[in-house]
Amino acid sequence: MSNAPRLRIGHSITLDGRGAPAPLLLPAHHLVTHGVIVGMTGSGKTGLLTVLVEETLRAGVPVLMIDVKGDLPDLFLAFPSFDPAAFLPWIDDVASPDDARSPDQIAGELAAERETGLRAWGIAEPELRSFHDRTAIRLITPGSTAGEPLHVLSSLEQRSARWDHDPETARSALAAAISLVLRLLGRDSDPARSREHVLLSVLAERRLSAGQSADIAALVEDVTRPPLERIGALTVDAFLPRAERRALAAALNGLLASPSFESWRSGAPLDVQSWLEPAGGRTPAVIVSVAHLDEEERALVLGVLLEELLAYTRSLPGTQRLRALTVFDEVYGFLPPHPANPPTKRPLVALMKQARAFGVGVVLATQNPMDLDYRALGNAGLWCLGRLQTDADRARVTEGLAGNDPGFARSLGATLQDLSPRWFVMRDMHQDAAPKLMQPRWTMSWMRGPMTRTELRRARGGAGHRGADGDASRS
Numbered sequence: 001m002s003n004a005p006r007l008r009i010g011h012s013i014t015l016d017g018r019g020a021p022a023p024l025l026l027p028a029h030h031l032v033t034h035g036v037i038v039g040m041t042g043s044g045k046t047g048l049l050t051v052l053v054e055e056t057l058r059a060g061v062p063v064l065m066i067d068v069k070g071d072l073p074d075l076f077l078a079f080p081s082f083d084p085a086a087f088l089p090w091i092d093d094v095a096s097p098d099d100a101r102s103p104d105q106i107a108g109e110l111a112a113e114r115e116t117g118l119r120a121w122g123i124a125e126p127e128l129r130s131f132h133d134r135t136a137i138r139l140i141t142p143g144s145t146a147g148e149p150l151h152v153l154s155s156l157e158q159r160s161a162r163w164d165h166d167p168e169t170a171r172s173a174l175a176a177a178i179s180l181v182l183r184l185l186g187r188d189s190d191p192a193r194s195r196e197h198v199l200l201s202v203l204a205e206r207r208l209s210a211g212q213s214a215d216i217a218a219l220v221e222d223v224t225r226p227p228l229e230r231i232g233a234l235t236v237d238a239f240l241p242r243a244e245r246r247a248l249a250a251a252l253n254g255l256l257a258s259p260s261f262e263s264w265r266s267g268a269p270l271d272v273q274s275w276l277e278p279a280g281g282r283t284p285a286v287i288v289s290v291a292h293l294d295e296e297e298r299a300l301v302l303g304v305l306l307e308e309l310l311a312y313t314r315s316l317p318g319t320q321r322l323r324a325l326t327v328f329d330e331v332y333g334f335l336p337p338h339p340a341n342p343p344t345k346r347p348l349v350a351l352m353k354q355a356r357a358f359g360v361g362v363v364l365a366t367q368n369p370m371d372l373d374y375r376a377l378g379n380a381g382l383w384c385l386g387r388l389q390t391d392a393d394r395a396r397v398t399e400g401l402a403g404n405d406p407g408f409a410r411s412l413g414a415t416l417q418d419l420s421p422r423w424f425v426m427r428d429m430h431q432d433a434a435p436k437l438m439q440p441r442w443t444m445s446w447m448r449g450p451m452t453r454t455e456l457r458r459a460r461g462g463a464g465h466r467g468a469d470g471d472a473s474r475s
Helices: 028-033 045-058 072-077 084-094 103-119 125-134 167-184 195-209 216-224 242-257 259-265 295-314 345-358 391-402 406-418 453-462
Strands: 006-014 022-027 035-038 063-067 135-140 283-289 324-329 360-366 382-385 424-428 436-440
Touching: 006 045, 022 028, 028 045, 028 360, 028 382, 035 045, 045 063, 045 072, 045 125, 045 283, 045 324, 045 360, 045 436, 063 072, 063 295, 072 135, 072 283, 072 453, 084 103, 125 135, 135 453, 167 195, 167 242, 167 295, 195 216, 195 242, 216 242, 295 345, 324 345, 345 360, 391 406, 406 424
Parallel strands: 035 360, 035 382, 063 283, 063 324, 135 283, 324 360
Antiparallel strands: 006 022, 006 436, 382 424, 424 436
């Protein structure tokens, strides 16, 4: 693909550190075979991930980001100029209480540092303005109004046109939504094993296929008084006795009446296809932030999101070009080895195996490499390894790269232990079997760290990035 866009990630040198640095230009289609970024806290992992996102967006490729730690909304702070005034609203958040400098002085120093860093990589105000004007950043916060709330059950409660032209994809999204409902009820959510899942799926699909709504209230009514006589070869009463159906209906009604559950049933529809469609000449950058949720809520919400992403991916025509990129910042706990099976694991494994055929790349990042399913990660063609402090972490990641060469494994392990911040061992299976040292460029986005909900509202309202409708992002 000689005309494929190239992402200017930074520069690289040989693994032994000899020779002059060379520009690192990563062909965009290399991300179709997925990537993994690993590094301890302070290694620069989030900075490298941000550079990958920025460069992908500059190439006109939409990006869907899953944000667990709260760092990725810093993309709103990709100010379009070097004017220190852009930093002033944020000075109180970064200055220490005993800092004797004035806000104007702090802002001036931050702006000067950013300008020096970016100009060293050939990025000046025209490039910043172009990125700002050609990118539509959108923040979605399930269960919160800090960004756009998300209707997590929209594939169940809001009929999609996919039921008319792609029922198989619509059925997969429906199954994920019903699994979420049953998990919230503390019941068996397995689509193949759970009789309750089968019953709700049949009842919901009956309504949706007929062009009707399948909201929770309607399902309560159908579970209580089924509008059909048989489920498969059995009568409804034989498949799930009346007493059990009444208990299920009562549980669904209790969930429906819960004030906290209402926040999951309003907001933007869960529709990855519409999220990633460019509009007005701007490339979508969609951040789904779950940093504010607890661990169980994150797994449930992201399980539904990833199932929807998988359904969208499978609906695409095949291509070898990078059509869209999915970034998952801190995948620890969501892709564990067997036998752990959180709701995120199945769609993640399927994406790592299948998404490349449809031009959808996946980049996973973590600072905890021990508890990951490396059979799934074996599908990744790009690895970027930052400093790893423990012997166990280094052994875990070098095993896959070094293979059966113990001498190289020892050398690579020692390199990972001694890496400076913002340096990585990179291996791109497309280009060269030999790993190299790489340093990412300076980020256009100001990396200030995680934002509070109040700060997220300020960032969306004041960054001036334009959304797909042409209006400035607002809360």
